[in-house]
Amino acid sequence: MGKREENKNQFATTRIVELEKEYERINAEWLGFHYKIAVAFVLAAICIEIIVSIIVLKQQLSTATTTMYVLKYLIIPMISNILLLITGNILRKNQKLSHMQRLYSVSIMFVLISFVITTIHNISSPVYTLYILPIVITGIYAVPRLTMRTGILSIFLFLSAEFLIPWNPSQNTIFESPLRLLGIVLIFALLVMFTLIFTIGMYYLEKKNIASINLELERYELEQQLYIDELTGIFNRLAFNTDLTRLNEQLVPSRYVLTIADIDHFKKINDHYGHYIGDECLKSFATVLNQYSHEPVVYRFGGDEFCLLFQENTLQEAYEICLELQKQIQKITIPEHPELTITASFGLAESTSTKGMSDLFLQADSVLYKAKQERNKVVLFEEMS
Structure with a gap:
């Protein structure tokens, strides 16, 4: 794919x-x-x-x-x-x-x-x-x-x-x-x-x-609408599941890196600034992920949680890209509230021939949980072992 x-x-x-x-x-x-x-x-x-x-x-x-x-x-x-x-x-x-x-x-x-x-x-x-x-x-x-x-x-x-x-x-x-x-x-x-x-x-x-x-x-445009997130304009959860399934069904298994990211303290942003500003944060966040990450395909998994799928990078290379993304995300400005600063946490896991799709997702999600305990962190799954 x-x-x-x-x-x-x-x-x-x-x-x-x-x-x-x-x-x-x-x-x-x-x-x-x-x-x-x-x-x-x-x-x-x-x-x-x-x-x-x-x-x-x-x-x-x-x-x-x-x-x-x-x-x-x-x-x-x-x-x-x-x-x-x-x-x-x-x-x-x-x-x-x-x-x-x-x-x-x-x-x-x-x-x-x-x-x-x-x-x-x-x-x-x-x-x-x-x-x-x-x-x-x-x-x-x-x-x-x-x-x-x-x-x-x-x-x-x-x-x-x-x-x-x-x-x-x-x-x-x-x-x-x-x-x-x-x-x-x-x-x-x-x-x-x-x-x-x-x-x-x-x-x-x-x-x-x-x-x-x-x-x-x-027909293609109608089909694509099923795969596009209405708010952010990037691919949605259905597209993510479809692509991940295709990867796992390939005759020759391919190695790829799954990254799960979400905005730090997003609930507080919604509660303090309102859902309109929260939506603006989500759209800006999605824009940065799309513009500054040249290799991975970016998906909105749900809420403020996003997935990045790397197919041409090693785990270490994906890690470096995520560090750069963090810098760009901190530069996001919301015109209505210039004092608002956005940060994000990332959890990365690499596929292997022995890992199923659900195992890979759970591993990335588990390291994302660890990253969010400190906020604004990038954590690899190997760091958990």
Whole structure:
């Protein structure tokens, strides 16, 4: 058990970062699968192009020479898509790029592969529906702007392939074929529809993820309230018992020092100055324990009794820290009563493999009792033996 977070805002930031890293890890796994889909897409296209080329050349369905046909419909698309795959893989593995930049790299690569295939085989307008796949795949990332930009790029390249790049001069243009015009209009509407629907869907999925993060933080805050002392703002008795139990349940026993401290003559302070001043003393006392003790976790056990749990100090080192704490406690001033001086007594006991949790507490409590007989003292359990 490490030292508990003392600042809820710090925890919130840490927790958000952890969740964002988990989302990035999941997206990174999908990014690898995304790339594999692109590889399979290209391999399938190459196989189909080879089969179609064999049929076309064997049946003499093309007016182009064999060399020109193979170059335009087999070699160029094959080389182009392989180069896109290589570039995409390099960018995907480039750790100098941000996580989002790598997502964009593979997404754009997939759209460009679709562009190569549809441009070369756009004699049949339904082939343009291949642009839907890159749009749909980005939906897993739950990044609305990525889906939107992928869709816009797909639509732009679709229109470019149809109107700006006459790869097959023999095909009819949309102005010569009403049926092709209808097909192009329907595909354009389909791409726009998929882009909008998936972008809006990703927007709501992103909101859902943010809501889940907020709910997690609210849950933690409610949980923390159970462990925080309302008056002093430090950890309470429940937190102390929970942490001590965790320590004792560890597979590898750890050595730690338990210190019990309380304010000397606190009842007299309450009786003479009133409970409001008594509460101010408790809050100031807790503040000093928190601010001037860098290692131990500090708890209010009850009343004016506080516990300090040292995990990285020896008994002697904890003793020295408590002596320093005594000096700082004596510097506490209560503005309403500057004449009031506060002192505290400390009892320390070190855990061993043979000591149970209750034994350790009883030992620290017993030496605290001895310290309070003289007041403003720090007593180790070994001094009792």
